[in-house]
Amino acid sequence: MSKKIGDVILDVHNISLSFGGVKALTDISFDVREHEIRAIIGPNGAGKSSMLNCINGVYTPQQGSITFKGQTFSHMDSHQVATMGIARTFQNLALFKGMSVIDNIMTGRNLRIKSNLFMQALRIGPAEREELQHREFVEHIIDFLEIQAYRKTPVGQLPYGLQKRVDLGRALAMEPKVLLLDEPMAGMNLEEKQDMSRFVLDINDEYGTTVVLIEHDMGVVMDISDRVVVLDYGKKIGDGSPDEVRNNPEVISAYLGTGH
């Protein structure tokens, strides 16, 4: 696989986050380069999801800044993050359960819909055409994720593994620059994990999407990531290629030494 890894697109600088007296993140810095797959790993409670939530604007860190495409922010706002081209999936699935697979993924196109409410309500030409174009795009995603058979099924009725795919599809529909995946393989069996890995690699390969993914299962991550950040108790204890990380004594004692 010959991939062109580009310049730094996302730079996290000295982020600290605490909830009351509990320090979730202490002085975390790392960067993400364009087109790479960057993993954040660590045992449970290491602060991985908190990190992702800072980038996504759900949490506001007390200290530090985040630079995205040259613009520096001390606070990110969820809606603004989405407009800038950062999409995410959720660890605990935050899909719109009552809506069909197609509608769920269509919501990902929301930011790109230009026609206004009245045009939509009256089904005036441009609104109708636009809807069809977006629908076509969404059909590609559905094909790509191999969920054609479930198009019209309410998402709440799908098995967990498929819901994870829909979650990914909704994020993809935004055509993001950077895709944040929060434990995309959690709770999956081996086969599902392999499918998901394949999707992540294909997304990265075909669309050039930069992927930041969180996992606590090291196995799969090491195979697909270009570089890995390791967190433990809210601190960064390792950063580098999978091989470097694997041989880092601190990582081994903190992470692998715990009996994984």
Next chain:
Amino acid sequence: MGFFLETLLGGLMAGMLYSLVALGFVLIFKASGVFNFAQGAMVLFAALAMARFAEWIPGWTGIESPVIANIAAFAIAALMMWAVAWFIEYLVLRHLVNQEGTTLLMATLGISYFLDGLGQTIFGSNIYKIDVGMPKDPILMFESIFEGGVLINKEDLYAALIAAVLVAALSLFFQKTATGRALRAVADDHQAAQSIGIPLNRIWVIVWTVAGVVALVAGMIWGSKLGVQFSLTTVALRALPVVILGGLTSVPGAIIGGLIIGVGEKLSEVFLGPYVGGGIEIWFAYVLALVFLLFRPQGLFGEKIIDRV
């Protein structure tokens, strides 16, 4: 049999109007998790605006046609409901994001007093008339089938038709448009909706505007039946049992709940009334709601309440 049918139809038509008010509650609760105590005040405010503008417009423009005056008054009243929605979002809701449900409920209680006062300050506090030209005369149906036929109030029939069309239009809007999709998304999961770039603030303004327009239609119909007066706010209280019956999160629930309550009220009044001394119509809905609260608190179609311990 003819009499039974007559009562039943009367109940269905009255129920349709309850549904309309209940729909306002459900729309707002779904999209913003707020139990909007101000729904009744919104009905009064909208009805006052409609009644007064319909009265003023011929004087201002010199156009005497009541049709044009009514249409223009409706449009202006709808615009005002949009402004109200915008102000509520800007001044109240956006500052209370992530607060307890009770806090938001109290806030809407405040909004309700404010709107009551504002409406009567701007538009006056007498009893006003809305006349959209609904025919008052009753019609007789099924004369060949039942002895004496079935007597239907034409006004009720038209009102129920308008309510039905509005409900149908709303559900089409929710199901078939991109904005409707975004609204449903917000109703399902705020955080996920934000992460894909659906702007919560704008969605709230839209939802409150839609609820405002629903309040306007309800106010227009009730107003033309009873006159526009302060007691219109109590129409919202009548819709409360409907919401409990149908479930706070279900649009079909609001409609079916309204129909059940409407029919139940009329049938119980007519057929049980003589045995217990009448007046059932007034309390029937609340007792039914009480029974539901005891045995099925999520209502007929609401999401099941699961408490994690």
